[in-house]
Amino acid sequence: MTGILIAAVVLGVLGLICGLLLTVANKVFEVPSNPQRDAVRACLPGANCGGCGFAGCDALADAIVELKAPISACPVGGQAVADQIAEIMGVEDLPDQVRNIATVVCQGSSVHCRDKFNYHGIQDCVAASLVNDGNRSCKYACLGLGTCVRVCQFDAIHIDPYTGIAKVDPDKCQSCGACVNACPKNVLSLQPETVPVRLLCRAAEEGFLVSDNCKIGCIGCEHCANACKFGAITMVNHLPVFDMSKCVGCMMCAEECPTGAIWGDFDNRQIAEIDRDLCIGCTICKRTCKFEAISGELKQVHEVNEACTGCGECAKKCPKKAINMHVRKHVRDANAKVGTTKKEYAVPKEN
Incomplete structure (x- = not known):
C-alpha cells in the first residue's frame, strides 16, 4: 500500500513539473498572433470546403492578410463576409460580388437521351464513366448516379427522380465547386446566378x-x-x-x-414603356431599336409594340429618360413589329 502511495506522489510531482515546464515553454516560444488575421478568420464561415482555392479557412485568412488572396475570395460567405473583411482590411468601395451557382449543363433525361446499355455496376458516376464512357447515348450527358450529391456539404444538389439528372437548389448552393470538381463528365459548372440566358448542352459534335x-x-x-x-x-x-x-x-x-x-429567363423578360408626358418625339429610340418594336413620327409621342425584346437599348439612348423597363405580362409577339406581314416566328420554348 505504501509503495502505491509513493508511486502516485512521484507521478503527481512529475506531472506538476512537466506542466510547469510546458507553461514556461509556451510563454518563451509563443508566436504572437496577428489580431487582423484573427478578425478575418472569425468572419469566415469555417466550412473548409476549399472553394476559395486554399486548404481551408485558416489558410485563406492568412492569404488575405498577406494580400495573396482577394477580399472576396470566400464563395460560401458571399457579399456579406466580403464586406466584413473589407472593413477589417480598411478597403472602401468594394464592388458587389456576382454570385456564382453550380449549373447543370445538360437536359438529357431518359425522355430525350436514350441509354446505350443497362448499367449494373457501382452506383458512382466515376466508375460508370469508365465503362464504355458511360451508359448514355450522348457521351457528354449526366449519368445521374449522384457522385455530386455525395460530395456536396450543403445538401444543395440531388438527382431529380423524374429526369434522372442532377438538379441544383440555388438557395442552398454555396459556390464551393466541390460538385464541379467531382463530376467526371464536366456536366456541372459555376455560372453567374443572374444571367438572362444559358447554354444547357456541351456536346461539341456535329x-x-x-x-x-x-x-x-x-x-x-x-x-x-x-x-x-x-x-x-x-x-x-x-x-x-x-x-x-x-x-x-x-x-x-x-x-x-x-x-x-x-x-x-422568359419569366423576367422585360418590355420598354414610353412615358407620354416626357417623350418629345425625337425618334432616337425608334432608330436605335434593332427589332422594329417602336413606332412614331418626328415630334409625336412614340409607342412600343409587343415585338419588344426587352434589350433596353432605347432606354439607354433616350435623352429625356422617358423610357422605363419593366417585366412583361405577355409572351413577345414577333408579328407585332413595325411593317411586318403575318409570318411564322419561333415561339419561346418552356424548358
Missing part, C-alpha cells in the same frame, strides 16, 4: 451526331448567333459561346433555338 443521341441537344445550327444583333455569340466547336459583356438580355438566341438547348 449536329447530326447530337440529334441522333439527344432530342434537346445543341446541333450547332448557328440560329442563335444569327439571331443575336449585338455580336454576343460566337460558335466554337459547334457550340455557342456567350460574351456576357455584350449580351443585353434580349433572349433572341433562346427564342430562336430550334431544340431548346438554350435556356432563357
